[in-house]
Each structure stands twice: as structure tokens, then as C-alpha cells.
Amino acid sequence: xxSLWPRIEPLLARVExxxxxxxxxxxxxxxxxxxxxxxxxxxxxDTYEIGLPNQGLQILYxxxxxxxxxxxxxxxxxxxxxxxxxxxxxxxxxxxxxxxxATDFDVLAxxxxxxxxxxxxxxxxxxxxxxxxSERRRPEHPLVIAGGHCTYNPEPLAxxxxxxxxxxxxxxxxxxxxxxxxxxxxxxTARDGVLxxxxxxxxxxxxAMYDVEYDGQALVAVTPRFPDVPEHVExxxxxxxxxxxxxxxxxxxLVEVVHDRLNVELFRxxxxxxxxxxxxxxxxxxxxxxxxxVRTMVREGLRRTGYDEVALTSLSSADFSGIDGVVGDLVxxxxxxxxxxxxxxxxxxxxxxxxxxxxxxKVRRTGLTFAPEAGTWRMRQVxxxxxxxxxxxxxxxxxxxxxxxxxxxYFLVGLPTEVDEDTLGIAHLARNVVEIGRAHTKQASxxxxxxxxVPKPHTPFQWFGQNGVAELGRKxxxxxxxLKGSRAQVRWHDPAASFAEGIASRGDRRIGAVIERVWRAxxxxxxxxxxxxxxxxxxxxxxxxxxxxxxxxxxxxxxxLLPWDHISAGLHRDFLWHDWQEALxxxxxxxxxxxxxxxxxxxxxxxxxxxxxSPVPPAGGSQGTGQDLDTGHVVPVELRARVREVTSxx
Amino acid sequence: MRGDRGFPVRLRFTxxxxxxxxxxxxxxxxxxxxxxxxxxxxxxTQGFSPRPRVSFGLALSVGYESEAEYLDVELAHDLDVDALxxxxxxxxxxxxxxxxxxxxxxxxxxxxESVTAVEYDVVVERDDxxxxxxxxxxxxxxxxxxxxxxxxxxRRKGRDVVExxxxxxxxxxxxxxxxxxxxxxxxxxxQPSSIRPVEVVAALGGLAASRVLRTRQLIERxxxxxxxxxxxxxxxxLEVRAS
Numbered sequence: 001x002x003s004l005w006p007r008i009e010p011l012l013a014r015v016e017x018x019x020x021x022x023x024x025x026x027x028x029x030x031x032x033x034x035x036x037x038x039x040x041x042x043x044x045x046d047t048y049e050i051g052l053p054n055q056g057l058q059i060l061y062x063x064x065x066x067x068x069x070x071x072x073x074x075x076x077x078x079x080x081x082x083x084x085x086x087x088x089x090x091x092x093x094x095x096x097x098x099x100x101x102a103t104d105f106d107v108l109a110x111x112x113x114x115x116x117x118x119x120x121x122x123x124x125x126x127x128x129x130x131x132x133x134s135e136r137r138r139p140e141h142p143l144v145i146a147g148g149h150c151t152y153n154p155e156p157l158a159x160x161x162x163x164x165x166x167x168x169x170x171x172x173x174x175x176x177x178x179x180x181x182x183x184x185x186x187x188x189t190a191r192d193g194v195l196x197x198x199x200x201x202x203x204x205x206x207x208a209m210y211d212v213e214y215d216g217q218a219l220v221a222v223t224p225r226f227p228d229v230p231e232h233v234e235x236x237x238x239x240x241x242x243x244x245x246x247x248x249x250x251x252x253x254l255v256e257v258v259h260d261r262l263n264v265e266l267f268r269x270x271x272x273x274x275x276x277x278x279x280x281x282x283x284x285x286x287x288x289x290x291x292x293x294v295r296t297m298v299r300e301g302l303r304r305t306g307y308d309e310v311a312l313t314s315l316s317s318a319d320f321s322g323i324d325g326v327v328g329d330l331v332x333x334x335x336x337x338x339x340x341x342x343x344x345x346x347x348x349x350x351x352x353x354x355x356x357x358x359x360x361x362k363v364r365r366t367g368l369t370f371a372p373e374a375g376t377w378r379m380r381q382v383x384x385x386x387x388x389x390x391x392x393x394x395x396x397x398x399x400x401x402x403x404x405x406x407x408x409x410y411f412l413v414g415l416p417t418e419v420d421e422d423t424l425g426i427a428h429l430a431r432n433v434v435e436i437g438r439a440h441t442k443q444a445s446x447x448x449x450x451x452x453x454v455p456k457p458h459t460p461f462q463w464f465g466q467n468g469v470a471e472l473g474r475k476x477x478x479x480x481x482x483l484k485g486s487r488a489q490v491r492w493h494d495p496a497a498s499f500a501e502g503i504a505s506r507g508d509r510r511i512g513a514v515i516e517r518v519w520r521a522x523x524x525x526x527x528x529x530x531x532x533x534x535x536x537x538x539x540x541x542x543x544x545x546x547x548x549x550x551x552x553x554x555x556x557x558x559x560x561l562l563p564w565d566h567i568s569a570g571l572h573r574d575f576l577w578h579d580w581q582e583a584l585x586x587x588x589x590x591x592x593x594x595x596x597x598x599x600x601x602x603x604x605x606x607x608x609x610x611x612x613x614s615p616v617p618p619a620g621g622s623q624g625t626g627q628d629l630d631t632g633h634v635v636p637v638e639l640r641a642r643v644r645e646v647t648s649x650x
Numbered sequence: 651m652r653g654d655r656g657f658p659v660r661l662r663f664t665x666x667x668x669x670x671x672x673x674x675x676x677x678x679x680x681x682x683x684x685x686x687x688x689x690x691x692x693x694x695t696q697g698f699s700p701r702p703r704v705s706f707g708l709a710l711s712v713g714y715e716s717e718a719e720y721l722d723v724e725l726a727h728d729l730d731v732d733a734l735x736x737x738x739x740x741x742x743x744x745x746x747x748x749x750x751x752x753x754x755x756x757x758x759x760x761x762x763e764s765v766t767a768v769e770y771d772v773v774v775e776r777d778d779x780x781x782x783x784x785x786x787x788x789x790x791x792x793x794x795x796x797x798x799x800x801x802x803x804x805r806r807k808g809r810d811v812v813e814x815x816x817x818x819x820x821x822x823x824x825x826x827x828x829x830x831x832x833x834x835x836x837x838x839x840x841q842p843s844s845i846r847p848v849e850v851v852a853a854l855g856g857l858a859a860s861r862v863l864r865t866r867q868l869i870e871r872x873x874x875x876x877x878x879x880x881x882x883x884x885x886x887x888l889e890v891r892a893s
Contacts, residue, residue, distance in 0.1 A: 005668075013713050018671040024743050026683075254672045254680060254743055306683030306741065 004091060005099040011085040019255045020048035021082065023074075023096035026252035026305065029061075030098055031071035038180045040064050040072040040173075041095055041105040041142070045112075045120035046527060048076040048096075052251065053259040055313070056148065057111050059246040060169050070177045073097040073105070077120045080524070083127065093128040102128035106180055108142045110161070112150035115504035116497065116526040118157060119519040121146070125160065132516065134162050134208060139188045143180065151205075152235075152282050153457040153564040156504050158207035159512035162191070163198045165205075166567065167235030167282075168268070170244050172203045199229045203236035205567060212509050217550055219508050222566045234568045235282070239608055241268060241289040245297055252305045261309035261343070262301040264294055266323075270315035271592045271610070275384045275583050276373070276412060278456035279315055282569040284602040286593055287611040291326050298330055302340060309341040317344040318353045319593075321614035327356055346371075349387045352618065354398035367447075368399045371410035374418075375425025381586040382417050384579075389429070396433045400440040407433060407446050413475045414453040414467030414498075416583060423475045426450070430488035438487075446488045450476055452498035454505050457564040458571055460579035465555040466502045469495045469534070496534035500526065502552040503537060508563035511551070514540040572601035591617070656693025656703060656724030658754035659731055660761075661738070662879055665716045669745035674709045677746065681721060684741035690734075691726035707761030707867060707878070708768060708844055716864035720761050720878050722754060750879050758882035765878065767820060768838055769866040770847045775831035777858040787832045787857065788824045794854040795822060802845065802853035815853060818845045822854070830860055 012018035033039050042061055044051025051057070057074065064072035073095035078086060086092070093102040102108060108128060110121050122132045125144065131137050134144065146157065147165040154164040165172055176198065183194040192208075199206035209229040213221040224231055238244060250262060267288040270280040289297075298310050310330070314320065323344075330342055347353045349370045357368060372387050374380045380387055396407050411426050430448045437444025452472040455461045467475070472495035480490050503511060517540035518526075525531040541548045556562065558577055565573070575598070582589060592598060593610055594617045603609055665677065672680075682702055685692050692702035703724035710716050734751040742748070758764075776782050794800055800816040820837035827833070836847050851859040869881040 009668075012671055018712065019673070019676065022668040022671050024668055026743070252683065254669070254676050256676070256679075303687070306685075306687040308682070308686060 003099045004094050004101055007089065007091055008086075008094065008099055011082065011089060011091075014085060015081040016079060017048075017255065020076065021078070021096060022254070023099075024254055025052070027247075027249035028074075028097055028251055029065055031065060031073060033071050033100075033104075036069070036181075036185075038070045038107065038177045038184065039105045040070060040107045040109055040177075041075055041102055042072055043075045043077075043093075043102075043108055043110050043124055045077050045110055045117045045124050046114075046525070047079060048253075049255070049257040050527075051076045051111070052253050052257045053263070054111055054113070055247065055263055055265065056169065058251055059244075060109070060173055061251075062247050062249060063170060064173060064177070067174065067177060069181050070173075073100065075102065075124070077117075077124055077525070078127070083123070083524075086127065093124055103130070103142065105142050106184065107145055107176075109145040109147065112146050112148040112157075114527060115150055115156075115501050116532075118150075118504055118515050119523050119526055121157065122160060122516060122519040123524045132519075133159050135159075137162070137191060139191055143191075143194070145176070149279060149282065152278070152567055152569060153506065154205055154207060154567065155509045155563040156507040156511040156515060158509045159516075161207070162195060163204050163206045165236070166203050166233060167569070168238045169236070170238050170246070172201065172236050175201050176204065196226065196229070202234060205233040207509075210566070214510075217547070219561050219563055221561070222563075232566055232568050234606075235570060237285075237570075237606055237608060238268075239287070240611060241265070241287045242293055245289075245293055250301060250305060252307065259311065261311050261341075262298070262305055262307040263311050263313050264297045264301060265289060266294060266312050266314040266317055266320045267611075268314070269610075270319075272316060272319075273384050273579075273589050273591060274373070275382075275460040275579060276415065276453060276456075277315075278459050281459050281571060283315070284570065284600065285608050285610045288321060288613055291322055291613065294326055295329060309343060311343045311345055313345060316346050316348055318348045318356060319618055321612055321618075323618065324356055324359075327359055331359060349395050350391045354395050354402065357399070358402040367406040367408055368404045369408040369410065370395060372429065373410065373412050374415060374422060375411065375427070375429055376422045378586050379415060379418060379422040379425065381588050382583050383412075383415055384583065384588050386588050392429065393432065393436060396446075397436050397440075400437040400444055405437075405441055405443045405445065407437065407444075408449060409433065409446065410449050410451070412451055412453040413479070414472050416461060416464045417586075418467075418475075420475075420478060423478050424482055427479055427482040427486075427488075430483060431486055434487045444487070448479070448483070448488050448490045450479060450490060450492040452476075452493055452495050454498050454501045456505055457562070457567075458569045458576070460576050460583055462506070462562065462576065463556040463558070463580055465553045466498070467495075468549070468553050469499045472498060494529060494532070497526070497529070497532055499548070499552060500532070500534055500537045503541070503548060506563070507551055510544065510546060513544050514546065517543060570600075570602035570605050572599070572605075575600045593617070655756070656726050657728045658722060658724050658756065658758065658884075659734065660752050660754045660758075660879060660882075661721045661723065661734065661748050662750040663719050663721065663742075663746055663748045665710060665714075665719055665746055667715075667745035669743050670713055670715045672743075673712050674706065677719075678704060678706065680743055680746065681723070681738075684738050685723075687741040688737050690729070690737070693724035693726045705760055705762070707765050708840055710864060711846060711862075714862040714864060717749075718864055718866050720765075720867060722758075722761055728753075752879045753884035755882045755884050761878060764869045764871075764881065765867045766839060766841050766870045767868040767875075768840055768844070768864060769868075770836045770838070771825070771863040771865050772834050772836060772847050772851060772859045773828045773831045773861040774834055774851050774857045774859050777852070777856055781831050782857070784824055784827050784832050787834070790854055790857060791822045791824060791834070795819070800850075800853050802849045804845070804849055815845050815850065818843075819850055822850070835865075 042057050061072050064070040075095050125132045130141050144162045146161045147169050151164040179197050195206050198204050199209045209225050211223045269283045269286040372392055373385045430446055433446045455464045476492045518536045521536050523536045593612050694700040705722045707720045731751045731753050735748040738748045799814040801812050802815040803810050803812055818839045823835040825833040825835050847862050848859045851857050869876045869878055
């Protein structure tokens with residue numbers, strides 16, 4: 001089938017941001033499709049600006065196109081204006097690389113980074129002329145696959161996705177390609193056969209191969225339908241990042257996108273053990289990229305892309321062994337190109353981090369972001385984010401004294417055991433931060449960004465009953481009222497959106513019908529506030545006879561079967577439950593990179609090891625490494641005097 | 651080096667095909683990246699947040715194609731400008747080709763002020779979507795231009811305003827039939843303010859423009875009509891001294 005471009009082109013004159021749909025990124029490919037290859041359409045079910053930078057998708061795009069037996073192109077959810085034009089013109093979802101119809105691909109593979117994109121997945125399928133429910137698909141329809149962090153609870157999408165891929169995709173996409181290649185060669189017979197074969201690949205979960213039983217509201221069993229289908233599906237993990245220096249050709253979009261810069265991954269996994277953080281739990285163990293490879297990837301990436309900024313990414317970049325050396329080398333090795341900015345997302349809260357940030361942001365010093373996550377020491381012990389008040393004040397003092405004017409602080413509200421004192425503790429921290437800043441500059445400001453906590457599967461908080469809309473709203477108001485008239489600005493996430501996220505986050509298969517109803521009622525782009533309306537979700541729950549509070553605000557019991565218990569990120573359920581009990585007792589847990597193993601299960605079960613170059617924690621390491629945790633609650637009383645002392649010491 | 655000033659260069663480039671859907675700002679960013687990819691150092695502004703010294707002429711609307719876009723840029727040091735078109739085109743998106751480069755005189759007037767006329771090729775159809783004949787269009791054009799004024803609806807600060815644009819319309823020639831309508835060639839003035847070709851076509855009466863290609867920009871000075879690359883070259887003597 002030829003390119004759809006001549007028919008898409010006239011529509012683009014009538015839509016917002018038409019450059020979203022033209023492809024043409026530096027590094028992109030124009031694959032020629034051959035019948036003996038498996039063709040993948042990698043779909044990010046949100047806008048181009050959000051989806052293009054996704055590194056996982058770009059890595060798979062390269063790896064698949066390097067294979068002789070595969071081709072891969074990309075697609076992003078068209079905004080409503082183009083969607084209407086496409087539907088009116090009878091045109092399907094298309095790839096941005098060669099503008100080929102989605103129906104011409106063998107696989108539609110979705111990246112799921114957030115629950116609120118689920119309705120967009122259904123919309124993309126429908127726009128691709130693929131039946132949204134797996135059971136209605138025939139052999140000629142593409143296979144629908146999904147990967148990404150949300151697949152650790154695949155059940156809400158079990159009716160729509162043929163196969164889920166858990167964990168790192170680098171190796172498993174090749175194995176899937178081989179199975180699908182054989183299926184194509186054998187004439188694409190019934191889907192059941194190929195699905196059953198996919199289910200035997202480690203890391204692949206095929207929901208249709210499992211029977212689910214309920215007793216009233218309660219889920220009581222998830223059972224494989226065949227003996228060769230695994231009872232538990234384990235995630236895939238690549239042992240050594242050094243073998244995977246991807247993306248080699250990061251895509252450079254022609255329009256501005258989020259994270260519009262070169263991104264080089266420092267390491268995968270995080271063992272800081274923050275109990276609310278799903279990413280940290282499901283990506284263990286820590287696997288660092290060799291520092292020399294990081295340097296090479298930065299140097300070559302900058303030369304090839306023409307970017308003037310590079311981000312060294314990970315879940316906690318200042319934890320990378322010898323980060324200061326790597327940063328120093330990069331700042332000093334600019335090859336005469338000049339003015340290349342470096343950024344480290346996900347910084348720890350301590351003075352060492354600020355020193356690194358100061359080193360790298362000599363060129364453009366706009367804002368610095370810290371995430372203490374909770375307002376009191378007790379609360380931070382509960383969530384195991386062991387930042388002492390002193391750590392935070394030292395960090396912001398360092399930031400203001402080195403020229404930053406704007407400090408942004410991230411917090412969660414609605415955490416387990418939270419009382420109003422904890423919420424107001426956020427205001428207390430913010431006021432002190434502003435005061436520290438004012439000692440350095442009159443322009444000092446502080447933004448407090450507040451999100452409602454949504455418990456996630458495979459974390460110690462998976463048993464916790466989320467705060468309802470009213471309760472989250474009350475806490476946000478409490479905080480706003482308390483900070484009224486101060487120089488701290490409060491920004492918050494809509495509690496209604498957190499509630500919908502909660503439905504999808506810990507839902508079971510029955511939530512699939514709810515997602516379908518929300519989609520059919522027009523609820524696409526649910527991550528976008530102008531498109532979000534909780535009543536669509538509540539109406540859909542009511543229509544399906546499901547109780548939203550049972551799914552969202554209810555605490556789970558220890559012996560309750562959770563909808564994702566047959567999915568494994570390697571973490572022992574016992575470990576998670578024990579850590580949940582420790583959380584309720586406000587006991588912290590150290591980072592196992594530099595302290596003895598507490599047997600979460602990942603390394604031992606998968607015969608893996610942390611790949612960490614340094615045997616000791618990084619200098620000044622906050623969060624339970626190296627500080628006196630007994631002083632966590634101590635508030636420096638003479639704030640102004642302390643500030644002068646610290647400043648004059650520099 | 652010349653203090654904090656760089657070596658100004660004027661480039662001419664095309665914007666054709668799919669890339670016509672990117673904005674003016676996106677084109678500027680693509681050029682900045684192309685200079686870095688080819689290790690052609692740009693001169694930067696001084697101050698808190700240094701920016702490369704790059705200036706474009708008349709903005710081209712998203713969706714229009716062009717054979718004659720211009721860009722003035724200051725390089726950090728002098729180099730062989732004749733090599734620039736091939737080098738930069740290789741690092742730019744498909745459809746953006748640098749077709750000419752000259753070393754520019756110091757303090758040459760900015761493109762924005764010096765360009766006085768722009769020419770376009772447009773394809774017009776009737777505003778109901780049907781295809782007129784060339785003679786139909788010729789009659790419409792002749793009648794519209796014979797009148798003393800030409801009232802056009804223009805978008806100004808988010809509001810529609812009606813203005814007489816006849817003084818800005820230098821010429822409208824009917825070239826002949828095209829597969830999607832009738833081809834016109836327009837010459838429009840850009841001073842004191844510029845007008846979009848679609849606004850002119852709509853003002854002619856009953857017509858709409860579907861495809862727009864900018865073909866030429868002109869600097870009119872002392873009776874001469876100059877191609878912007880010819881208008882303000884760097885004097886040769888200075889070039890020798892600088893190298």
C-alpha cells in the first residue's frame with residue numbers, strides 16, 4: 001500500500017501544529033517493507049510532543065530496524081482536530097515515518113507510561129480500524145502489544161491488548177519478532193496459536209491464556225488455561241547496560257517537544273527504596289553504564305544531533321558512581337562548540353548535589369528542583385525518603401548562594417498515616433526555604449508543587465487505601481490557606497484526576513469495561529485537564545455496577561489476592577508486606593547498594609547483581625547514607641544566623 | 651576577532667515539501683543545530699543567557715513553501731562562504747536547502763527593514779472549492795485591480811479588520827491553468843506593513859488560495875531592484891584584512 005501522505009497533506013492545513021505529523025526527525029528512517037519481515041508500528045498514545053522523546057520507544061525503533069527480519073515505524077495519538085479530519089476522510093491512524101496506514105503493520109506496540117492514556121490506546125486502535133477487543137480480532141488484524149511501566153498491572157487493559165511485555169524490551173522484541181515471523185510464513189492462521197506461543201516467551205503475558213475468577217467483589221483466582229503457560233510471568237532485565245549503548249541515533253524533532261535535548265541514560269534501577277515509587281521498585285537492580293561509555297555517548301550524540309544540551313538521565317542521577325568526575329570532564333570537554341548545557345534530572349536533596357548542579361549550569365541557571373516529597377521527618381520515614389530538614393536547608397542555601405533565584409519543591413499529599421501536621425509541615429518547609437533565599441537575594445522565590453498520592457502495584461504501598469477526592473482537596477486547601485500571603489507559590493495536581501488514575505492503577509479486568517465506556521463517551525487525552533472529566537469515569541463505574549471506593553480508597557488485606565499477583569517484578573510479596581509494616585511504624589530502610597542485602601528478591605531470584613562502580617555511597621549522600629538519622633527531625637532554630645555562617649564559609 | 655561582533659553572513663534557502671509545516675521558530679532552531687553539527691561556530695550575544703546572533707527576514711506562514719528565504723547570521727570567525735550552502739544543506743532537514751551565501755557588510759541593514767517587495771506563486775480555486783477557468787480568474791483580477799480600493803479582511807491582534815490593501819498590491823498576473831485551479835503570480839509590497847497572499851486572493855472576490863510558494867524577495871534601493879544576496883556584500887578589502 002502506498003504512502004497516505006497525499007491524502008493526509010491537505011488535512012494538515014486545517015489543524016493545529018501540523019508539524020506533529022510530518023516525521024522527518026534527524027535520525028529517523030524510511031524503512032522499505034518486505035513481506036518476509038515483521039513490521040512494527042510503535043505507538044505512543046499521547047501527543048507527539050510528549051511521546052517523541054520517549055527513550056524506550058526510540059531504543060526499540062533502532063533495535064528493530066537493525067534486524068534483517070523486522071522494520072519499525074512510529075506513531076503518536078493525533079490531537080482531536082486531526083482525528084476528526086481523519087475520520088471524516090475515512091483515513092486510518094498512520095506512521096509518521098512513511099505515512100503508512102496502521103493496518104499495514106503486523107504489530108501495533110504501545111508504550112504505556114501513565115494510566116490516564118489508556119483511553120487513548122483504545123482510540124488509536126479504533127482509528128487504526130482494529131477491533132478494540134482482542135476477542136473480536138481476526139488473523140489479518142495486527143497483533144496488539146503493550147510495554148512500559150503500566151504493564152505491571154496489565155489487568156485493566158487485558159480485554160484490549162493481545163500481549164504485554166514486562167521489563168526491559170531490548171532482548172524480548174527480537175524473540176517476539178521471531179515468533180511472529182514464523183507465524184507470517186505459516187500463513188497467519190488462527191490467532192490463538194500464535195498467542196499461546198508468545199505466552200511461552202519469558203516476560204510476555206498473554207491475558208487471554210488465563211481464567212479469572214471472582215467471588216462477589218473479590219478476585220479469588222487467576223489461572224493459566226494451559227500447562228505450558230506460566231503461572232507467574234517474570235519481568236525481563238538486561239544484566240549489563242554496557243552492551244546496549246542505545247539510542248545511538250537519538251531522534252531530533254523539528255518542533256519543540258518535552259525534554260528537547262540529548263538524553264544519555266546513566267543507569268537503570270534504583271535502590272533508594274522510596275516506598276511510593278513504582279519506578280524504583282520495578283526496575284531493580286541498579287545497573288550503571290560505564291563512565292567511559294557515557295562520555296562517548298555524550299560526545300558522539302552532541303556531534304550528531306547538534307543539540308546544545310544533554311541530560312544524564314536515571315532515577316537519581318547524583319547517585320551514579322563518580323558523577324562529579326563525569327560531569328567535570330563533560331563541562332571541560334566542549335570541543336570548541338561552546339555553550340553546551342548539561343542537566344541532571346532527579347537530583348537528590350543535599351549540598352553535594354547543588355555543587356554538581358552549580359558546576360554544570362554555568363551557562364543557563366534558571367530553576368532548581370528538589371523533591372523532599374513530605375513535610376515532616378516522621379512522614380519521610382514512613383515513605384523512606386530520608387531527607388533531614390538540615391539536608392534540604394543546606395541544599396537550598398547552596399542553590400541561592402550560587403545564584404539560583406527560583407527553587408521548586410515537589411511534595412505528595414495523601415500519603416499513608418498522614419495527618420494535618422504533616423501537610424502543614426510542607427508549608428513550614430516552604431516558608432523556611434523562602435527565608436533562606438531572601439538572605440541571598442530579594443528576588444528569591446519558591447514554588448511548591450503538590451501531587452495527590454496514587455498507590456502503585458509492586459510497591460509497599462500497594463495495600464494502602466488512597467485518599468478520596470474530597471480529602472485530597474481538603475489537604476491542598478489547608479496548604480494553600482497556610483501559605484497565603486507568603487512568597488511561596490503553590491501548584492497542585494487535580495485530585496479528581498488522581499482518583500481516575502487510582503481506578504486504573506489498581507484495577508482488575510472488570511475495569512476494562514469502564515475504560516471502554518469512558519472512551520466511547522469521548523474521554524480521550526485524559527492527561528490533559530481540558531479533556532478530563534471525572535464524571536465520565538464515575539458514570540462508567542456506575543453503569544458497570546462497580547464501586548469506585550472499593551477500588552480506590554479501600555485498604556487491602558495481607559491475604560487478599562491482588563489483580564497483579566501473577567505478574568512479577570522479582571520483588572517478594574513478603575518483602576513488600578514487611579516493608580509496608582515498617583512504613584506504618586515509620587522505620588526507614590537503607591540503600592542496599594552500600595549496605596547489606598535485605599533480600600527484596602530481585603537479585604537472588606534472577607541471579608543478577610548490582611552493577612555499581614563505587615563500593616561507597618556518593619559524598620554528602622542524603623537519604624539514609626552517611627547522615628545522622630537521629631537528627632532528622634531537628635529544625636535549625638537560628639535560621640538566619642546559620643545562613644550567614646554557611647555563606648561566609650564559602 | 652572583532653571584539654564581541656562576529657562575521658556576518660547572509661544565506662538564501664528553500665522551504666519545500668513536508669517541512670513547510672514547521673514554524674519560523676522551528677526553522678531557526680534547525681539552522682542553529684546545523685551550524686553546531688557542522689562545527690561552524692556562531693557568534694553569541696553577551697549576557698545572562700547568550701543567544702546566537704541570527705536574524706530572519708519576513709516571516710513565512712506555516713504551510714507556505716518558498717524558494718527565497720533569507721537568514722543573516724554572525725559567525726564567530728571568518729570562513730569560506732562559498733562552501734556554506736553544501737555543508738549546511740547536508741545538516742538541514744529535507745526541503746531546506748541553502749542555495750546561496752555571501753559575506754555581509756558590517757552593519758548592513760536588517761532584512762526585515764530592507765526587503766520591500768515579495769513575489770509569490772499561488773494556486774487559486776473558487777471559494778466554494780470548484781475550479782474556475784483562467785479567463786474567469788483574469789476577469790475577476792482585472793475588475794478588482796481596476797477599482798480604486800481593494801478591501802481585505804485581515805487578522806490583526808486576534809480581530810478581523812477591513813483595510814484597503816490596494817497600495818500593497820504591485821501586480822497580479824494570471825499564469826494559466828493548474829491541476830488544482832489557476833496559477834497566479836503576485837508581487838506585493840512589504841512596507842509599511844506586509845500582507846499575506848491569501849488575504850489578497852480572498853479580497854479579489856470569490857477566490858481562495860490553496861497553495862502558496864514564495865518565489866522572490868527584493869530590496870529596492872535608489873531605483874535598483876536587488877536580490878538580497880547582492881544588496882550589501884562585505885567589501886573585498888575588508889575581507890582580505892580580516893583573513
